[in-house]
Amino acid sequence: MFNIVAVSDFNMGAMENKGLNVFNDKYVLALPETATDADYAAIEAIIAHEYFHNWTGNRITCRDWFQLCLKEGLTVFRDHEFSADQRSRPVKRVAEVRALKAHQFPEDQGPLAHPVRPRKFREINNFYTSTVYEKGSEVVRMIRTLLGAHVFRAGMDLYFARHDGQAVTIEDFVACFEEASGRDLTQFALWYHQAGTPNLNVEATWSARDKTFRLDIEQSTPPTPGETRKKAMHIPLAFGLLGANGKELAWESVEGATVSGGVIHLKKRKHAVVFRGVQSRPVASLNRSFSAPVTLHFAQGDADRTFLARHDTDAFSRWQAINDLVTAALIKATKAARGGKAPLFDAALIALLGQIAADDSLEPAFRALALQLPGETEIAREIGDNVDPDSIHAAREALSRAIGANHRASLRMIAETLSTPVAFSPDAASAGKRALANVLIDHLGAGSGEPGIRGATLPRRDQHDGSGRRARHASAALRRNRDGE
């Protein structure tokens, strides 16, 4: 029996008490008149999370507080996978990674940095951290990446069969995967015990003469309070090598690290991974689907990034390439705005964004995500210090204006098609269409000024001038837009 009680004044999202889950009512109740698509998605995710706790938390519970990620990290992973199945998988993954970088990465860099399984506490409420929840989920995800979905499932089945009705530890959990796979996960388990976000420095070298592609990869984890010397982690780095036609390139042999199932297993501080028998210069797509919660430093030129933005078969990495290009352009534009100059954007970038907006082979939710500019805080985080919020705002507005002004006719056509009135439904596909229509209308609204690009000219601007107002609801905004003409 699964019972829920909804409470209007509740300090958390929900609580998985066995037999009677207590919910903050905003995570159970919604009215189409007032709820946003994000509200519906949150309801779906939180009900799933508490329901999944029946097994991972209640039937199998934690021996003590230090095992908290055993129920939370694992259950967050389960609810993430549930939402990915219900909605757009890449869009969900991007949202998870953004949240991780916004909340958990700063935790790892600050005075409160702690491992996924902490060793001490002063106040137990302080245990409910992004590290225990979100990084804990990433660690479970990495176990699946290491072992493959099939063996991972066997490990989970063993965990449920063996420990139903018990209070257990992280070691008990990891032991199930070691048994199911026959693999030694001792080094991997460091992810539970060592704090900090590892840095991965990568350099790529292509030899046309030898037909070899070499990746020099070095890992390092910065010191955190109480942990000055860090050990090398086992990092599963998912990757792809793309040829000029956008297809994965084959290689004859590889040395310098274990490579299997599209994953490079990094276990030492330094690896020189050499792929032999590669027929043409590849473009490397690294940390696909964000296979490891690390900070990747890989100097890739704009041409390679643009190539990945157009062709990467891993949708997450494709978004990452788009986001990297847009972020770099916005940082440049912020500098210009700060120096009193008008921010200008490369025509190639504006063309890329227009092409993605119009690409029917991509799902609307993904196109909406790709067209959404990074938030002001995200840009500020990338700039690092001496941040000027006014210039960031001006740069962001300028890019939105450039997108809207240069693609006016096509964006308007897509937005109108998406906004054909239909009966409201909160389902994922409808929500994706609304998201795309809204982001296009935002750019169209901003784009009534100058095009603001340099370089090759784009197709002629449509001369109509939109109302310029930002809109909450797509079809209402379009109506207004039309009425304004």
Ligand SMILES: [Zn+2]
């Ligand atoms: Zn929970």
